[in-house]
Amino acid sequence: MTATAEEIDDSIRGRSLWQDAWARLRRNRLAVLCMVLLTGIIFTCFIGPWFCPWNPEIQNLKLRATPPGTMETLTEASWVNHGGTAEEWRELTNGGANPQKRRHWFGTDTLGRDLLARTLRGGQVSLMVGLVATLVALIIGVAYGAAAGYAGGRTDDIMMRAVDTLRALPFMIFVILLTTMFEKNLLLIFLAIGAVEWLTMARIVRAQVLGLARQEFVDAARSLGLQPGRIIFRHIVPNVLGPVIVYATLTVPAVMLLEAGLSFLGLGVQAPDSSWGTLIDDGATNMESFWWLLVFPSAFFSLTLFCLNFAGDGLRDALDVKSAKD
Amino acid sequence: MPLLNVQNLRVAFHTRNGVVRAVSGVSLNVDKGQTVGIVGESGSGKSVTCYSMMGLIPMPPGRIEGGTAMFDGIDLLKLSAAEMRRIRGKRIAMIFQDPMTSLNPYLRVSTQLIEPLQIHQGLSKKAALPHAIQAMAEVGIKNPEERIRQYPHEFSGGMRQRVMIAMSLITRPELLIADEPTTALDVTIQKQVLELIKERQRSLGTAVIFITHDLAVVSEVCDYVNVMYAGRLVEAAPVADLFRRPRHAYTRALMRSIPALQPKGGTLYTIPGMPPDLSKLGPGCAFRVRNVEHGDRCLTDRDPELVEIEPGHWVQNCPGCMERSAA
Numbered sequence: 001m002t003a004t005a006e007e008i009d010d011s012i013r014g015r016s017l018w019q020d021a022w023a024r025l026r027r028n029r030l031a032v033l034c035m036v037l038l039t040g041i042i043f044t045c046f047i048g049p050w051f052c053p054w055n056p057e058i059q060n061l062k063l064r065a066t067p068p069g070t071m072e073t074l075t076e077a078s079w080v081n082h083g084g085t086a087e088e089w090r091e092l093t094n095g096g097a098n099p100q101k102r103r104h105w106f107g108t109d110t111l112g113r114d115l116l117a118r119t120l121r122g123g124q125v126s127l128m129v130g131l132v133a134t135l136v137a138l139i140i141g142v143a144y145g146a147a148a149g150y151a152g153g154r155t156d157d158i159m160m161r162a163v164d165t166l167r168a169l170p171f172m173i174f175v176i177l178l179t180t181m182f183e184k185n186l187l188l189i190f191l192a193i194g195a196v197e198w199l200t201m202a203r204i205v206r207a208q209v210l211g212l213a214r215q216e217f218v219d220a221a222r223s224l225g226l227q228p229g230r231i232i233f234r235h236i237v238p239n240v241l242g243p244v245i246v247y248a249t250l251t252v253p254a255v256m257l258l259e260a261g262l263s264f265l266g267l268g269v270q271a272p273d274s275s276w277g278t279l280i281d282d283g284a285t286n287m288e289s290f291w292w293l294l295v296f297p298s299a300f301f302s303l304t305l306f307c308l309n310f311a312g313d314g315l316r317d318a319l320d321v322k323s324a325k326d
Numbered sequence: 327m328p329l330l331n332v333q334n335l336r337v338a339f340h341t342r343n344g345v346v347r348a349v350s351g352v353s354l355n356v357d358k359g360q361t362v363g364i365v366g367e368s369g370s371g372k373s374v375t376c377y378s379m380m381g382l383i384p385m386p387p388g389r390i391e392g393g394t395a396m397f398d399g400i401d402l403l404k405l406s407a408a409e410m411r412r413i414r415g416k417r418i419a420m421i422f423q424d425p426m427t428s429l430n431p432y433l434r435v436s437t438q439l440i441e442p443l444q445i446h447q448g449l450s451k452k453a454a455l456p457h458a459i460q461a462m463a464e465v466g467i468k469n470p471e472e473r474i475r476q477y478p479h480e481f482s483g484g485m486r487q488r489v490m491i492a493m494s495l496i497t498r499p500e501l502l503i504a505d506e507p508t509t510a511l512d513v514t515i516q517k518q519v520l521e522l523i524k525e526r527q528r529s530l531g532t533a534v535i536f537i538t539h540d541l542a543v544v545s546e547v548c549d550y551v552n553v554m555y556a557g558r559l560v561e562a563a564p565v566a567d568l569f570r571r572p573r574h575a576y577t578r579a580l581m582r583s584i585p586a587l588q589p590k591g592g593t594l595y596t597i598p599g600m601p602p603d604l605s606k607l608g609p610g611c612a613f614r615v616r617n618v619e620h621g622d623r624c625l626t627d628r629d630p631e632l633v634e635i636e637p638g639h640w641v642q643n644c645p646g647c648m649e650r651s652a653a
Binding site: 015016017018152153215216217219220221222223224225226227230234235238239241 | 419420424427428441442445493
């Protein structure tokens, strides 16, 4: 078959290394499946609560620790309590003619709160911690690492020794200090985790930039009179983005685990707010009598970690041609 | 007044293994529109000479220990980093040896081509693009409107070197430093690229410093040649003079090593030994151990000096090297 005019025209449009990587990634079925699942989980956690009648923080002491699938008959008071309005209630019940029942799909916890609502809310918090802390780590790490690697010499030495020093601080003590000195809140967790994770990112970027800064295209950019900042961010950073993206995808689950660990120890998210970490902690305490409290949050959490790790592996294979198997 | 006048340039690298004197007292001249060659083996200091004029050697470990490089009345060696950036890429541009690595693999050719226009002439992307397309056309790339949207890996080596030439000349610089621009290319492409550089030079009136170890290239493009050895000039002459009557033993040895000038079937002539270790160079003629003609009569106690033995023809006055070989 001969190529048509459009095909030839198409071929000359230019194909970036990113597009090549994307094509390789799409051939990796497991990675694609994981990315789809991950998108599904994210959507469920952030959009799901709109369709869930229960407020994750409202207790119902009559329905403590009921198994998955329990029905609850609503009253006007409980409807309003869970975030509805009186008008909606009148409309729904048609003046008492239609009694309203809602199911607790995942059951309720020991204080009678709906576990589905709490799992979704916990997912929001955990995913947000994971993404925001990774983003913080990414921005600081890339800027710091690239600057150190590009400057080289003594500047590089000083900057990287500072990283080594910070790295040597015991993380848990650092967090316990922070949480006892200040009020416990989400922002603090972002900060604490981000402050630790950027160190590794900075090392990775610095090592990459060290090699790249001696490449001829950097000399060429310098010989054109470009400023160091422009050379770093426009010419060098795009070249290190591959490993950075891979590391970032693998940082998200690490951060989520850290948050879960902190919450498990009672240093993270504070009640009545929840994260997957606090839910699993709760479930673990009660697992002999109320298995569902452990199973549902752990299932979501494990699936997310699993997907993130495989998506990260897939990205690495796609972006790093040298390590690819074929 | 010459466009560029380098006087007594001295550059050293302070490494853990001692001080490497890469360039020890080099002087050279480039007139407007002239092509000047710098020839020598690897490590003879030819690239370092040019890189240090451009402020492109890593400092530390590099250090410019003396000399001046007057470019149109400005001493390049005394400029601040910001002042140097305004000259680099605008009035002096460079082409590098390996076109495979001198373009950024992640950026479109268009992005890289318009960059000098953006920073030196303050043009917007939109305004710069037609200039870039024209520059691509001028270096003989077909379909420039489409090719400019591609990435470097979609160009062949020769084409990339053309892109580099377009990029370096896009701001109409007065001086172009070409650092072995044809070394990484195969012979037919070398010829095309040389022709292209000559053609662009004629139409823009750019002066060119041609760094190479290939004497054939020198004879083809240069007006004036500087031969470097161990960080010093050993001979400097107009190209015809140099090829007709090379006065220094090293120049003659280089010429004997040109494969095309040797009889077929014989063993290729090579200069015996290795270039000296520049961190351990004592006084005396640096070429004496490799000089097969009259190495025994080379200077050992003091450094030879450049003398003008004919108008425009300079040579190191080392008795062993200046001697005509009996053969």
